[in-house]
Amino acid sequence: MRLKLNILFLILLAYFFVGIFLPLSSVLAVGISPGKIEVSNILKNTTQSKTVNIQRDPDNLKGEAVYSVVFKGDYAHYISGSATVVIPDGQQSTNYTFEISPQDAPVGDYQVFLDFIPPAGETTTAKNDNNNQVKIGADILKGMTLTVNVHVTGEELLDYEVSNLQARDTEVGQPIYAGIDVDNQGNVEWRPDQIDFSFVDATDENKIFKATLLADKISITKPGQKQTLNLEIDNILAIGQYYIQAQVYDQDKSVANLSSQNIFSVFPAGTLAQRGELISLTTNKELYVPYEKIKLSANFKNTGEIAANSILITEIYKDNTLQDLQKGEETLVDKGENAELTQIFSLAEEGIYTFSAVVEYGSKITATKTITVQVKNAASFWTSAWGLSVILGLVIFFILIGVLLYRYLRNKRLDNYPLVTIPIKKNRMFRHWIFGIFLFMVVSFGIMSFIFMNSQADDVSTSTTVGNVDPAVDSIYISSSAGGGVDSYGSGIVLLSGTTKTVHVNGVVSDNNGKANIANTAITVIFYRSGATGGADCSADNNDCYQVSGASCTLADATDTTRTYTCPLLLQFYADATDSGAYSAQNWLAKVIVTDTNAATGNSTHGGVEVNSLTALTIPSTVDYGSLALNETTTDANNVEKTIFQAGNSTADVNVSSSASMVCSSGSIPVGNQTWALTDVAHGSGTVLSGTPTDTNLGVTIRTSDITNTSQILYWGIQIPVSGVGGSCGGTTYISAIAG
Known part of the structure; x- marks a missing residue:
């Protein structure tokens, strides 16, 4: 018994050290925007770049989310891009850019898929107390699949659209x-x-x-x-x-x-002061080998009131000696906006390097920030921090083993152990002149008094000498930040899977009667799909009509006759897409109405912006079959129902696959023993699961209700082998959201 306790303690201790010394990660992948890309009339031997936005679950933003990117299909070699993409800690989404280059492809149509796959966690098994029952469950690895349709042509095609002119203060x-x-x-x-x-x-x-x-x-x-x-x-x-x-x-x-x-x-010069701040300076790593690419990133915020061309300038020092000067690309940063300014370079020699960086913006520069990195030839694993950590762990581990064995052999008993302002021409007419002047003054005074008293008695006459002028909407911007004086969505608004996206409608309103004629609650914004019923007079609906007014908007004095405004809109994940699909000929418009204190109004409508399609689903995390007997097959009575909910604004399907058998305490269950179905049927009537991603044609339709979401059920079945398996069985099933 004492020996069993010692062994149990050692197992727990081993798990403890694994938790300390091995990195753990947990990733939930739920959406991609857009879910499908159409590349029309590309010339062979040319290259086009495309960007998609990948997203994880809004409730799981802790830690980095690392995805492997796998190009699939017979023409996958036409696609190139990074093999991994990372969503930073605390963020729900990030962009991934790849290139399409059909090389010497004949004229024709081609299709390629990009799978974004999170890392699989370890699947553990444990002994089942009932030797005649097998306990079975599969973790669901949730990813997303991008469909790329390419049409290769041999003719040059000039086709472009120019729109949306704007200028900044x-x-x-x-x-x-x-x-x-x-x-x-x-x-x-x-x-x-x-x-x-x-x-x-x-x-x-x-x-x-x-x-x-x-x-x-x-x-x-x-x-x-x-x-x-x-x-x-x-x-x-x-x-x-x-x-x-x-x-x-x-x-x-x-x-x-x-x-x-x-x-x-x-x-006037100086009215819009140029101000900026270099918030942070980071590198993608701390340790590099000679000639390895170093990515230096500066987080710069334009805190002034005017857009500024900004550039990252870095001095590179080694042993306090200037080695090189790097200048990045010039980037226009709007007021109030943050921008990531980057440089990519390499260093040939080993040593400790200090990067001293500033951001030059307009005619000013920020304060300096520094960061240090080391360039060193690749070292043995056992001399690295990880290796030393593992060695230390093993030393402690074996010391504890020795203590335990010593106590066991010596005392033969282990009770317990603690383990954290004229000339007057004189003549005879003088007195007459004086009398005449006096009489004239009396009469004039009487007339003026009469007019004055009548005007005082008529207050209405006085108050209408200045008429009320209608207020005006001078500018409208659809921006990613409050107060932004530029349109931020030239490539369309990317919604967020399963949650809301904050979009700001900003601008300037004026009233020639004075800014005091514009109250703090004077603004109304209607953001609507151009084809929505009623147009700007639409009824509020999360699919196609958003309204905000009154205290929800913030106004601030600008000049004697103008005020700035900013109104936040919370767009739901199922707001109608206009970049493709049923509403591709439409766009989203923003109408702004200003009402003065005399109830006079003015309005204007923004030229429009697209809302991009978002393929996203909420997918369960496990398939738990429970305990089944050897040779038992699930039926329509005990198969596993998994509900998949809409989390985007496009019809979506799922691909399913599994790359390996379920591993049991003893033996294993082949991938083909699992089946899936769109209806409630027994195992034998389902589609056999395989290692090849298969589109289920699940068809989770677009949500149209502000109350009820749309969903579909995927049914899972399994057959237990006749013999050779026992205990608990675990495996991983890959389910990815794909455009329907």
């Missing part, structure tokens, strides 16, 4: 920053040859100022890419408010005539 002496969205739907690179800008004075439309940008100042948009061109224009404007217009030219032809309803302001 600026100062005298600072550039004008304008933005234009470009969606290159063709298969060749494109950029405008020229853009002519007109700036119209908002107080006098006859005053128009012009500027031109040529191609060398305009970024190229690659095939299949959708981006916002950040355009820097020399400031030719005086202090005031302006509308912006743009004529876009390609091959000497006008291809787009854009205008913005948003007013932007040019303030």
Whole structure:
């Protein structure tokens, strides 16, 4: 008995050391946006980049979530990208970018899949007390699958869309920053040859100022890419408010005539102070080998009131001697926004290096931050921190073993052990003149008194000498941050699986009667799908119509006649997608209404933004068959029902597979002994589970009710072998969400 206790103690101790010295991770994968990518008319031997957003469960954000990325299908070699992707600690989602390059592929259609797979946890087994029963369960490994459909063509196709002109507030002496969205739907690179800008004075439309940008100042948009061109224009404007217009030219032809309803302001120098903060400086690792790529990341926040071009500048020191100077790419950071500025470089020699970094923004730089890394040739595992940790653990482990054996052999008994302001022309008429003047003054005084008293008696006449002017909505921006003075969603709004996404509608409202005429509760925002019933007069509905007003919006004084506003909207995960599907010809609009203290109103509507499709499901974590006898087969009475719920805004299916047999205390159960079905049937009527991911065509439809979610049941069955298995059995079944 004492020996059994000692052995039990050693097992518990072993588990204790495993918990300390071995890294553990737990990942829940629940969604991808978009779930399907269509690459039309790509030229062979060209490359297009695509980006998707992968998401995990909103209730499981602790720790990093690491996914393996596996390219599958007969044409998987047309895809390239990182083999792993990481969702950082505390975040629900991250972007993954990959490249499509069909090489010498013949003209035709191709399909490739990308699986995002979390690491599998250990499956443990334990003895079952009933030798005639087998206890069986499978952990569900939850991932997501991206479908990529590619059409290869041999002809060049120039196809693009230019839209959404906007300009940001600026100062005298600072550039004008304008933005234009470009969606290159063709298969060749494109950029405008020229853009002519007109700036119209908002107080006098006859005053128009012009500027031109040529191609060398305009970024190229690659095939299949959708981006916002950040355009820097020399400031030719005086202090005031302006509308912006743009004529876009390609091959000497006008291809787009854009205008913005948003007013932007040019303030005196210093009104919009440039301020910024380098919040953190990090590297992807601490220890590198010579020539290994080092990624240096700076988290920079623009805390000023104007957008600024920002660049990371790093001095590299070794032994207090400057070795190199690195400059990153220039990035436009809007006011209030955070940006990750990065540099990638390598170091050839071993040693301890210090990176001293600042961010240059506009005409200013931030305070310096430093970080130290080591470059060293790869060392033996046993001289690394992990190796030393394992050695220490083993030493302690064996010491404890020795103590226990000593006590056992010496005392033969183990009771217990503690284990943490004229000239007067003189003439005879003088007195007459004096009398006349006096009489004139009396009469004038009487008339003026009469008018004055009548005006005092008529208060209404006095109060209407200045008429009320309707207020106006000067600008509207759909932004990712409160107060952001730029549209943030040129590539569409990405919703969050199973939870809400906060989107901010910001801008400026004005009233020529004075800012006091705009109360704190003056703003109403209607954010709606363009085809929603009633349009802007739609009824609130989480699928297609969101409304916010009153105290939910925040207003602040800007000038004597203007106030800024910001209104947060909480978009549900099932808000209608407009990038594809049934509403692909539509978009989402934001109408802003301002009401003054005299109940007069003004309104304006934003040009529109897309809501992207999101393929996401809530998938159970286990399949527990309970205890079954040898040779027993589940029936429609005792099969396992697993309900899968909608967590996105697109119809979704699941792929199922298992790569290995269930391992039992003794023996194993083959993968093919499990079956799945869409209806409640016995094991023999189901589809045999295999190692190849199989689309179940489950069809979890789009949620349309604000009360009830949509779901589907997946039925699981199993057959226990006639003999050769016993105790508890465990395994892993891979279930991934895929566009339906």
